[in-house]
Amino acid sequence: MDHSTSLLRLIFLALGAALVLLVLRSAFHLPRGIDTPTTSLFDAAAAAGSSCTRFAPWGCRKGDRTKPKPKPPSHETDVPRHPLDPLTVSEINRAREILRAHPPFASSPSSLFVHSLALDEPEKAVVLGWRRGVDPLPPRRAVAVVRFRGEAFVLAVDLAGGAVTPLPVPASGYPTMTMDEQVSLCFAPFADPAFNATIRRRGVRLSDVACLPISLGWYGPTEENRRLIKVQCFSAEGTANFYMRPIEGLTVLVDMDTAEVIHISDRGAGIPIPAAANTDYRYARHMQEEGDPASNGFQKVRAPSMEPAPSGPGVELVDGHTVRWGGWELHLKADARAGMVVSRARVQDPRTGAHREVLYKGMASELFVPYMDPSEAWYFKTYMDAGEYGFGLQAMPLVPLNDCPRHARYLDGVFVAADGRPYVRENMICVFERYAGDVAWRHSESPITGMDIRESRPKVTLVARMVASVANYDYIMDWEFQMDGLIRIKVGLSGILMVKGTAYSHLNQARDNEDMHGTLLSENVIGVxxxxxxxxRLDMDVDGANNSFVRVDMARQETSPGESPRRSYLKATRRVARTEKEAQVRLKLYEPAEFHVVNPTKKTRVGNPVGYKVVPAGPAGLCRRHHCVSPIAGRRGDALVHHLSVALE
Amino acid sequence: MDHSTSLLRLIFLALGAALVLLVLRSAFHLPRGIDTPTTSLFDAAAAAGSSCTRFAPWGCRKGDRTKPKPKPPSHETDVPRHPLDPLTVSEINRAREILRAHPPFASSPSSLFVHSLALDEPEKAVVLGWRRGVDPLPPRRAVAVVRFRGEAFVLAVDLAGGAVTPLPVPASGYPTMTMDEQVSLCFAPFADPAFNATIRRRGVRLSDVACLPISLGWYGPTEENRRLIKVQCFSAEGTANFYMRPIEGLTVLVDMDTAEVIHISDRGAGIPIPAAANTDYRYARHMQEEGDPASNGFQKVRAPSMEPAPSGPGVELVDGHTVRWGGWELHLKADARAGMVVSRARVQDPRTGAHREVLYKGMASELFVPYMDPSEAWYFKTYMDAGEYGFGLQAMPLVPLNDCPRHARYLDGVFVAADGRPYVRENMICVFERYAGDVAWRHSESPITGMDIRESRPKVTLVARMVASVANYDYIMDWEFQMDGLIRIKVGLSGILMVKGTAYSHLNQARDNEDMHGTLLSENVIGVxxxxxxxxRLDMDVDGANNSFVRVDMARQETSPGESPRRSYLKATRRVARTEKEAQVRLKLYEPAEFHVVNPTKKTRVGNPVGYKVVPAGPAGLCRRHHCVSPIAGRRGDALVHHLSVALE
Structure with missing residues (x-):
């Protein structure tokens, strides 16, 4: 529940870096217009990150400024070096050629729209059997989701032989929107005179309007068999933060295939567009135009006064996608839908030196963001950020020094535009060693024992990070690998709230606070x-692919009369899930349980199955929420696949 | 629930730094005997931390080794500079004189035992009104908890005038054990021939026995009106990690006042003492005696390869106890019972530059550790680590570089021995700026909007840390202060498990796994x-002392027929607690709620009360557990006092 009340509190304590956007001042105009997305090979926007961008007096030092901007790596000559390596630029081009030559698409290649084109990963057994530097790569195949003349196809493409094999198409649903669609649909309403008239009636210049494509959810069979989208618009006049200036109550229903406006819903009579003043969040603009941003209530931003400097071996990146660090070895890649995929995470056994399997494949499978306002302009806002918008497609280049620490290594993403051409998203993933000043393990002996022991080891970890900016929200996805073998997944929520316009400018105008479906954050702005x-999705391979899901329940156990001065205690009961159903868990706070992934075929010295613990993350910090932690396990081939919900951190 | 199954899994993945103690090898003997605790002014043990102690090839660099060891600060000349500053060495000496001269203690000062002696803090209004550098300090008073000839007294001591005023003594319970008692009681069993005979029957040399004083819990009125303790013993032969070698089933009941053995319970027939092999955890010993620790299965320990180096303003420590950093100002001190006390935490309003109150006083109020084994030797193990053992008393000097990063600042603790004399615990608290490579706030615009925006600010925080080593467990208490005004409390659990001996050396010997009340961790060792x-205890003063506790419940709300295509949504309901009872919360995972502390007298621009959100921490990571998060609020004077349980991280 992202109940924004709490956010409000913080704003007015003037404390929230995440919230400063609401208390800013700005006096400039935006560059106008919405460009079509780049499908050029190199993402021009990426350049923004490569020079010194840490604001504030301490961030940019001379060394940073004079460092020559490195030339973007050429991905045109990339070749795959690992069975799980993503499709290269030339492989994508090859797949495109094959698809466009494939009947029936060959009749009209320009009518072929590629919604996804990615590596068709080899079977697990093939990947596990492959030896680097010894074996040739297994045959490279792509799997494509395309639309042609209103029909969707799922196709396997053999890149060497050129064969195209149809795969089953799901009975319902539509493919992820292409970036091209997401952009072009924002312009669809402007072709409709009624829409333009509505905008003018509100006193907004058409050139100031910025729109977003909003997925519909599903509210009954009447909406089926037609690819539809709702478009909501904002005024970008006077601020880069148009999210704070909703043209409330105006919803345009658009056919995604024809770009035709089907219906305009306008329920916003009497709701003003919130003012632009104090909404811009760009630090550089403030520095430039206003002098000291702090004097305007802009949250003071502080660069670290302790900067990490290299003092030992760092992160090793082998063949572009294999990361080695601290006994860990794993494969890392960008993915258009999942954002980032971690594969074959293995950790060294200190006794034998051998690498032991932990995780075959792990990735975010979905992000579901339902809003709790049943009114006409809001009820349908139930985004599936990964499946509908593409979590990787929404990932922008990371900002060195600010998004990732100095000395981070970066990986690019290679994605596919609607026309099937490859494009590069630079600096999409960063990998770095983290030392946060924490303790990995420690023990001191107290005077009770008289032993003078002070043992302590610092906690050093490996972090792989990507950030998806799904319109207003920025999701920071961290995979953290600890020296003790633990993997932690952390999701940080940043960016800007999706807000609702209201006629209220003060709470005393609201008859019933609770009917606002949110909190009055600022004049005419409700945080819903x-x-x-x-x-x-976690495909665990703890010491091999044969894994079981074990639930350990702790329940109150009464003692027998005379057994103990204690009346009760908590007793653990282990249950191995035999079916997917049994592995579905509804967590209960006062009926504690633990969840283990074990390999029943591998036993420890004293006879316990080798295993791993799944720890559902709880809520912590500013923007994270009442967690719906529900690991759901299912079998996929011989592997146990876990879908684990974790809370945002 | 610290169900140790999960720990086991990790061990045999050979991954657990926290667990390496179980897979180590060692071949040396311990220095024998248990010393009485130091009551000298300077803690000799502190010296261990001041030189270069970071193991592993990268940790110790030349600069570290040659740095001269700083002379320990002399606290003899300390004077208080803030109304909340703890008692100084000379103030403690003065209080001791006053108490020993006070009738009836004057008749036999050596019979007076000081269980606690600490600053009697001035009233909040006095503290809030005090201006640094302008006003003299308010009168300094101490509050003492003493025992004299079997009777407990709570006394206020006026340090200037010398008056001693009796305060009400609680109707039941006993004061925190003194360190002297905790140590000396470990020796009590050896005076009993029956005990010594039992030890010898088990084939253990008396000189190898190490014992711990274990609080009794409360199991009925028969145990009342007598200060009792149970002593449990271990064999320290062949390892510093005697915790892994319990003399199982042997429990000695001792009268704390007379040191008399009242009862010996010996239920351990047939349970061998687990072997010493592979239990030692001291890295240096392994380096020294075995060459490469990793070759023995010792978890590889890695120093950070990125070390923080100063590049800007760091943490400012004013007058010894006031910390200033990043707009924050707070008072920090060591406390014998709570460990560390944070007071008057205030943060700068970026718009006005003024400091606004957030927290008047915050500290750990208790740590409760119940074991879930109803058998004779374990049922009573229900430790209250703060109230019974003294969380501050158990805090050992921090290990620079390993417990806290380079450039941390350290604060000492000044405590009081049973005879009333002061002693110093050096380097008990550290304060440092943390930069973990995280993002405080960021937003990128996606190609959808066509705006080329990449805003990101690094997350830099202030951390105040202390570590209490309550026998086997080490609690790492972090208070983290964010630039956005948020305070996070993190509790890390480290150290060694308290284990139980068993006749089983393999799981196949156990008839019913579940009746072990734990997990077989190693041969003859059960993790219970x-x-x-x-x-x-959090005394929040959000924008002033008048604070209310608000509970925001999210509940399913059905829509009316025709209201919306949605059938339901979550609706928020705010409830201001009018009584303590109403502020007691039983968290429910599927009935989400938020908890705010608001100042109803201060309103934001749009009319909401200024407030702060209380976020109960969830479980995350290795050793933390099913959280029992239950904020309980109570009124104390004009301040709302929260007791918030948080889970271990």
Whole structure:
């Protein structure tokens, strides 16, 4: 529940870096217009990150400024070096050629729209059997989701032989929107005179309007068999933060295939567009135009006064996608839908030196963001950020120094535009060693024992990070690998709230606070109650692929009369899930349980199955929420696949 | 629930730094005997931390080794500079003189035992009104808890005038054990021939026995009106990690006042003492005696390869106890019972530059650790680590570089021995700026909007840390202050498990796994199921002392027919607690709620009360557990006092 009340509190304590956007001042105009997305090979926007961008007096030092901007790596000559390596630029081009030559698409290649084109990963057994530097790569195949003349196809493409094999198409649903669609649909309403008239009636210049494509959810069979989208618009006049200036109550229903406006719903009579003043969040603009941003109530931003400097071996990146660090070895890649995929995470056994399997494949599988306002302009806002918008497609280049620490290593993403051409998203993933000043393990002996022991080891970890900016929200996805073998997944929520316009400028105008479906954040701005559910797909391979899901329940056990001065205690009961159903868990706070992934075929010295613990993350900090932690396990081939919801951190 | 199954899994993945103690090898003997605690002014043990102690090739660099060891600060000349500053060495000496001269203690000063002696803090209004550098300090008073000839007294001591005023003594219960008692009681059993005979029957040399004083819990009125303790013993032969070698089933009941053995319970027939092999955890010993620790299965320990180096303003420490950093100002001190006390935490309003109150006083109020084994030798293990053992008394000097990062600042604790004399615990608290490579706030615009915006600010925070080593467990208490005004409390659990001996050396010998009350961790060693409950006392002063506790419940609300295509949504309901009872919360995972502390007398621009959100921490990571998060609020004077349980991280 992202109940924004709490956010409000912080704003008016003037404390929220995440919220400063609401207390800013700005006096400039935006560059106008909405560009079509780049499908050029190199993402021009990426350049923004490569020079010194840490604001504030301490961030940019001479060394940073004079460092020559490195030339973007050429991905044109990339070749795959690992069975799980993503499709390269030339492989994508090859797949495109094959698809466009494939009947029936060959009749009209320009009518072929590629919604997804990615590596068709080899079977697990093939990947596990492959030896680096010894074996040739297994045959490279792509799997494509395309639309052609209103029909969707799922196709396997053999890149060497050129064969195209149809795969089953799901009975319902539509493919992820292409970036091209997401952009072009924002312009669809402007072709409709009634829409333009509505905008003018509100006193907004058409050139100031910015729109977003909003997925519909599903509210009954009448909406089926037609690809539809709702478009909501904002005024970008006077601020880059148009999210704070909703043209409330105006919803345009658009056919995604024809770009035709089907219906305009206008329920916003009497709701003013919130003012632009104090909404811009760009630090550089403030520094430039206003002098000291702090004097305007802009949250003071502080660069670290302790900067990490190299003092030992760092992160090793082998063949572009294999990361080695601290006994860990794993494969890392960008993915258009999941954002980032971690594969074959293995950790070294200190006794034998051998690498032992932990995780075959892990990734975010969905982000579900339902808003809790049943009114006409809001009821349908139940975004699936990964499946509908593409979590990787929404990932922008990371900002060195600010998004990732100095000395981070970066990986690019290679994605596919609607026309099937490859494009590069630079600096999409960063990998770095983290030392946060924490303790990995420690023990001191107290005077009770008289032993003078002070043992302590610092906690050093490996972090792989990507950030998806799904319109207003920025999801920071961290996979953290600990020296003790634990993997933690952390999801940070940043960016800007999706707000609702209101006629109220003060709470004393509201008859019933609770009917606002949120909190009055500023004049004419309501933060609507909503939630962020993040689910992960974790294909655990603890010491091999044969894994079981074990639930350990702790329940009150009464003692027998005379057994003990204690009346009760908590007793653990282990249950191995035999079916998917049994592995579905509804967590209960006062009926504690633990969840283990074990390999029943591998036993420890004293006879316990080798295993791993799944720890559902709880809520912590500013923007994270009442967690709906529900690991759901299912079998996929011989592997146990977990979908684990974790809370945002 | 610290169900140790999960720990086991990790061990045999050979991954657990927290667990390496179980897979180590060692071949040396301990220095024998248990010393009485130091009551000298300077803690000799502190010296261990001041030189270069970071193991592993990268940790110790030349600069570290050659740095001269700083002379320990002399606290003899300390004077208080803030109304909340703890008692100084000379103030403690003065209080001791006053108490020893006070009738009836004057008749036999050596019979007076000081269980606690600490600053009697001035009233909040006095503290809030005091201006640094302008006003003299308010009168300094101490509050003492003493025992004299079997009777407990709570006394206010006026340090200037010398008056001693009796305060009400609680109707039941006993004061926190003194460190002297905790140590000396370990020796009590050896005076009993029956005990010594039992030890010898088990084939253990008396000189190898190490004992611990274990609080009794409360199991009925028969145990009342007598200060009792149970002593449990271990064999320290062949390892510093005697915790892994319990003399199982042997429990000695001792009268704390007479040191007399009242009862010996010996239920351990047939349970061998687990072997010493592979239990030692001291890295240096392994380096020294075995060459490469990793070759023995010792978890590889890695120093950070990125070390923080100063590049800007760091943490400012004013007058010894006031910390200033990043707009924050707070008072920090060591406390014998709570460990660390944070007072008057205020943060700068970026618009006005003024400091606004957030927290008047915050500290850990208790740590409750019940074990879930009803058998004779374990049923009573329900430790209250703060109230019974003294969380501050158990805090050992921090290990620079390993417990806290380079450039941390350290604060000492000044405590009081049973005879009333002061002693110093050096480097008990550290304060440092943390930069973990995280993002405080960020937003990128996606190609959908066509705006080329990449805003990101690094997350830099202030951390105040202390670590209490309550026998086997080490609690790492972090208070983290964010630039956005948020305070996070994190409790890390480290150290060694409290284990139980068993006749089983393999799981196949156990008839019913579940009746072990834990997990077979190693041959003859069971990790017993237990839990760690940490409660905090938070006296919030959000924008002033008048604060209310608000509960925001999110509940399913059905829509009316025709109201919306949605059938339901979550609706928020705010309830201001009018009584303590109403502020007691039983968290429910599927009935989400938020908790705010608001100042109803201060309103934001749009009319909401200024407030702060209380976020109960969830479980995350290795050793933290099913959280029992239950904020309990009570009124104390004009301030709302929260006891908030948080889970261990």
């Amino acid at each position: 109650i909503h939630d962020h559910f993040v689910t992960f | 199921i237990h839990d760690h409950f940490v409660t905090f």
